[in-house]
Amino acid sequence: MEHNDYIPKPAKLIGIKEEVTGGRAIKTFRAKFLNGHGFSHQCGQCAMLSVFGKGESMISISSSPLQKDYLQFSIMKTGRVTSALHSLVEGETIGIRGPYGNNFPIDDWQGKNLIFIGGGIGLAPIWSVLQTALGRKDDYGDLTLIYGSRTSADIVYKEDIQALRDKMTVHLSVDVEEPGWEEFVGFVPANVKDKALKPGNAIAVTCGPPIMIKFVIMALGELGFTDEQIYTTVENKMKCGIGKCGRCNIGPHYVCKDGPVYSWAELKKLPPEY
Ligand SMILES: Cc1cc2nc3c(=O)[nH]c(=O)nc-3n(C[C@H](O)[C@H](O)[C@H](O)COP(=O)(O)OP(=O)(O)OC[C@H]3O[C@@H](n4cnc5c(N)ncnc54)[C@H](O)[C@@H]3O)c2cc1C
Ligand code: FES
Structure with a gap:
């Protein structure tokens, strides 16, 4: 089948931990790719997580690349997709595409x-x-x-x-x-x-x-x-994650590709659109 960058890989939620409750609720999710799919990442990269039928959101990968058994994400419930993620239970399947962006050197x-x-x-x-x-x-x-x-x-x-x-x-x-x-x-x-x-x-x-x-x-x-x-x-709002839609720009920079990691020396040279 032809490769399509927008198609997420299925991953099973193998752990969900409630970190913070209340109006600014945060949960930590551990996900394991199904069917031997998957990717390796570097520190600072993120991934687009999807809840089928609801949409997708860009989230930082919080686990270390040294951890090969699962990917970890900690997510604050803010709107449509993150609320849908918070309503999931262990064993359910989400979509993950990525990894996106540069990394801490x-x-x-x-x-x-x-x-x-x-x-x-x-x-x-x-x-x-x-x-x-x-x-x-x-x-x-x-x-x-x-x-x-x-x-x-x-x-x-x-x-x-x-x-x-x-x-x-x-x-x-x-x-x-x-x-x-x-x-x-x-x-x-x-x-x-x-x-x-x-x-x-x-x-x-x-x-x-x-x-x-x-x-x-x-x-x-x-x-x-x-x-x-x-x-x-820099966490400018993102849509495609792959430098196509222009949603995340800072001047000529696509934060989804050229960021999200910047030294202050680099960031200072860019327009203050973050
Ligand atoms: C590179 C990157 C890494 C991120 N990492 C994490 C993470 O590790 N954990 C986490 O909880 N969130 C992270 N976010 C933010 C996360 O992507 C948004 O909170 C999420 O997409 C909101 O989706 P939603 O459908 O739940 O909310 P929506 O219904 O789309 O929006 C709810 C509210 O949040 C605002 N919002 C949406 N996206 C952003 C954004 N990027 N910045 C500021 N306000 C926003 C909307 O304007 C609206 O007011 C990251 C964002 C980026 C770009
Ligand atoms: S999110 Fe589409 S270009 Fe960066």
């Missing part, structure tokens, strides 16, 4: 200290590169995670983050004071400044709401990080 980062700075569901794209760095720990220097959420109930990967504390430095924050919270209170950029992160031989990766990213980059700049040391992802 982690091979170029060997020997460097890696700092991951995330907010809310923005931990999902970071998780893939963080897990890969942990899996190849000898290749990198110190690993640090700075992660913030509105409240402690909004933290994703809660148990996994606790387990990380044996392997890397972890600094959490919530936006406002709450009983029993013993870590930082305030927004993520304030936590970045509070921890006085050292730029020497470091790469900082930040993903989260655009407003958080903007102020994290400013905070890193104040701490002496250069534009080349800072990486982020």
Whole structure:
């Protein structure tokens, strides 16, 4: 049969975990391709997930490429397709096409200290590169995670983050004071400044709401990080995912093909359409 880029591959949901409940619900899905189909991916890439009869959405692949048994996606319920995904149960089949986009250049980062700075569901794209760095720990220097959420109930990967504390430095924050919270209170950029992160031989990766990213980059700049040391992802709305429809452009860039990963040095040269 002729190859068609738009046809998704069927994958079975082998695990669904409720991360956050309420109005900003987040679930983590693990999917395994059926019939020996599938693809391998790189850190930072995403995939178009489809719920048959409902539509499709671009979602970051949050599992490490070192994990060969399944692909993982963490998804916030925002509208039509993500609500349909949230209504699925284990054993059901979804469609997946991809992988799309470029990747974090982690091979170029060997020997460097890696700092991951995330907010809310923005931990999902970071998780893939963080897990890969942990899996190849000898290749990198110190690993640090700075992660913030509105409240402690909004933290994703809660148990996994606790387990990380044996392997890397972890600094959490919530936006406002709450009983029993013993870590930082305030927004993520304030936590970045509070921890006085050292730029020497470091790469900082930040993903989260655009407003958080903007102020994290400013905070890193104040701490002496250069534009080349800072990486982020751009999540412009997407439709085709393969550079055909023009939905995701920043100037001449198709974010679905040329992004979503950019260094701040690269992003600064583009028009502010993100
Ligand atoms: C590269 C990339 C990676 C992404 N990774 C993740 C991820 O790991 N987890 C996750 O939960 N979401 C992720 N998203 C966002 C996700 O694609 C959208 O939330 C989803 O497509 C919304 O689909 P829907 O049909 O549920 O909502 P719709 O019914 O289409 O829209 C609901 C609301 O969300 C808004 N919206 C839709 N898409 C976007 C977008 N890209 N940016 C901002 N607002 C949007 C709409 O304007 C509307 O207000 C990613 C997006 C991109 C482009
Ligand atoms: S989503 Fe169609 S060109 Fe990028």
